[in-house]
């Protein structure tokens with residue numbers, strides 16, 4: 001066996017797993033002997049496409065929501081004559097079926113990959129995935145490429161590839177690039193599949209074994225005796241802890257010395273709510289409304305948005321909901337809306353800056369949110385606020401949206417209007433932003449701006465550390481000033497679900513943490529283990 005290699009990355013989904021490595025880029029091995037007969041090559045390709053459609057449709061039938069949409073996109077591409085006809089044309093000229101299919105799809109993949117638009121880049125990965133699926137079918141490789149309990153490793157993974165694996169038997173994901181806020185990361189968290197991203201490239205060999213440590217954010221390739229001992233210890237801890245997490249999940253969060261905290265959830269896709277029991281949380285502390293804007297149909301109209309918000313508010317059944325206005329730009333481009341050629345998109349026209357630059361689009365969202373506010377406890381939150389005037393301008397638009405709706409006789413309510421605290425200027429001088437009704441600290445962005453290290457660049461991941469003392473002192477400052485000026489302060493970044501940071505956050509005086517849904521139990525347990533020493 002090759003020597004052990006350890007690589008640090010980021011936790012995208014907690015837990016620990018070990019298993020044989022399956023390389024995500026494994027198309028080179030999918031060789032099939034060409035027959036030399038164009039008619040046979042064409043027939044084989046048609047059969048491979050048809051069997052792939054059936055396999056994907058079978059999988060889609062077991063899924064709902066976005067997961068099913070991704071697979072429907074793949075079926076539509078496979079059924080699209082434009083794609084197969086260029087492969088058939090090449091076969092007629094003597095090219096073998098596998099090469100003809102790869103070349104035909106590669107043209108489209110390259111077009112999609114070349115765009116700066118994240119939506120289309122994600123579709124490029126889905127196309128590459130169906131390319132490989134058809135190649136596997138041509139080579140009669142079936143799904144044996146993913147044995148039970150395998151660790152999928154490679155640059156990145158598509159949601160469809162993730163969904164095609166039976167994770168019930170264990171296994172995990174180790175990605176050289178990838179992001180903890182990607183769709184696959186969300187799927188991995190909701191299915192309890194350990195996932196580490198941003199390890200940087202790793203040289204993978206045949207027959208490698210890997211440990212994916214989604215607790216510490218590292219992977220170990222070809223572990224030695226000490227690595228296996230550490231694996232067993234972490235596994236035992238994880239099992240024991242998950243029993244303790246289950247025990248506190250349905251209880252109100254309280255510290256050992258009796259301080260009550262609210263633990264709310266961050267929602268990025270309404271489908272996430274289907275499998276969740278609302279009684280396990282104190283409400284929804286952040287709805288990332290970007291999901292509405294990543295649709296092939298273009299920008300969502302008011303009714304589409306209203307229905308999505310209504311579904312969320314109804315799920316919350318009287319608990320609070322914080323709807324964040326569109327936070328596009330930076331790592332979240334929206335086709336047709338965000339600016340593609342900014343030299344540094346994280347410092348560019350993103351969040352509230354973009355919404356104020358596109359008031360027509362913003363008004364549609366504010367009207368839908370004001371209508372949703374008539375249905376329950378709804379607050380609206382602005383991302384990336386940098387100066388108080390942005391709050392005034394958004395408030396004026398919100399007031400106008402409410403006045404228009406009232407004049408039209410449409411049920412609505414003026415929701416409270418708060419802000420994310422994620423730009424250092426706000427965290428340093430929170431009192432200047434007293435025109436906001438509440439503050440929610442976005443520790444993910446605050447960390448990247450305070451440490452000047454992007455959240456999606458693996459090479460600077462050790463600098464992008466929420467544990468930097470400067471972050472905690474800013475959090476303390478925001479909580480203290482919030483108390484002085486009478487504004488509620490919560491925290492909705494990933495720091496809030498990290499047991500290593502929870503005592504310090506409780507000690508800073510935060511009373512509300514909003515976390516990824518699968519991490520509610522972990523957060524409540526860490527709060528329960530925090531005592532008077534954190535004050």
Ligand SMILES: C=C(OP(=O)(O)O)C(=O)O
Pocket residue numbers: 181286288327422441442443444445446492493494
């Ligand atoms: C919660 C946050 O927002 P985002 O959706 O950008 O992660 C944050 O920045 O901490």
